[in-house]
Amino acid sequence: MAREYEKSPVKKILNLNAKMSPKDFAHTEAIRDDADFERRKDEEFHAWEKNLKVVVGHLLEKRDHGTERKDIRPLLLILGGGMKGASGAGQALIGLPAVGLDTVFDTVVGISAGAPTAAYFIGGREQSAKGASIFYEECTEGEFINTSVKRLPRIMDIDVVTEAMSHGEKALEKQKVLDSRTDFFVVATGKKDGRGELIDAKTAQPGMMNAIAASMAVPIAYKKAIEVNGKEYVDGTFSPVPLEEIVKKFNPTDILVLPQVPFNRTDAFELNFGEKIVAEFAHRFDSLNTVEKFLRIKEEIRKSMEYIQKQKGVHIGVLWPPDSALNPLTTDPDQVEAAVMESARGVIRTFGAEQPGKLDIFHSRRQ
DSSP: OHHHHHHOHHHHHHTTTOOOOHHHHHHHHHHHHHHHHHHTTSHHHHHHHHHHHHHHHHHHHHHHHGGGGTTOOEEEEEOOOGGGHHHHHIIIIIIHHHTTOSSOOSEEEEETTHHHHHHHHHHOHHHHHHHHHHHHTGGGSTTTBOOSGGGTTOOBOTHHHHHHHHSSTTOOOHHHHHHSSSEEEEEEEETTTOOEEEEETTTOSSOHHHHHHHHHOOTTTTOOOEEETTEEEEOGGGSOOOHHHHHHHHOOSEEEEEOSSOGGGGGGGSOOHHHHHHHHHHHTOGGGHHHHHHHHHHHHHHHHHHHHHHOOSSEEEEOOOOOOOOOTTOOOHHHHHHHHHHHHHHHHHHTTOOOOSSOOOOOOTTO
16 A cells, blocks of 8 residues: 555645655554544444344345345445455345345446446346456556556546457346346436536447446546537536435335445545545535545545435445455455455355355356
């Protein structure tokens, strides 16, 4: 973590050029662990757990009784977060299939890094592990994330992901997604109007992959909008999570949210002092509005979390992943793979299933 910090001038600027040694990071992690332990005893955590317990119970009822429980209409919402999306991939693509919950959802909505995960989830467990492996294989190679000057401003090349999803041994079986009874939507942000929209990935034109790419196209890192249904879009996290619209459109009884961020890091949803200064500065210049939006993402996610807590007509459970110390630009393949496995085991534990001795983790033939 210290080496990654030293390589990132952006992080230094946002944190007012603070020096961070390996010992500093270790101390910070220890403090976070202590805080996590304490916060899991507080009222807020128990409120989240109470809501999640209801959703977990309903999902198990739907799994065990299927068509008999038409009154249970579950929706899976997978949020984004760059490489932190590996946590959601572990939860959705390894954990949920392991406990038999890969076919219970009526609707799956993916945002940003959650969009490709959603596609593989709907495509079936035969491919789900391959989808998760993209995070710790293709996404940890230099072609995906490259912060060198020669790659600016395209430091995150989502073409690497869509290429893996389109060709080779990990190619998504699109027909299985199209034939699935589960509705598949992604969230993307209109380039011109800045509004977040729910896009039906199954009917998107010129194709499903464009909808997935649009949801992932972070303008500050990819620098190119993606056309879907005749309109240009950028990353879905650049607009508030449309939870209210999701509830109205799909009328679910239960929503399981995979947030990509562990509970003890919910403070990450608030801007630090340096980020607030940069955001306020960027707000003064139209040419820097993308920078401001990027920094404000965390605040919007926090608002979404607060919205969840206030809901009465629908059960919403947030499945917090374990703290794997991932950040949006993590490129250590071992760390990312470990995050996938930790998150998967967290799901298995939450749903009360027996932990397998070995998880269904995929490695490509080129490894």
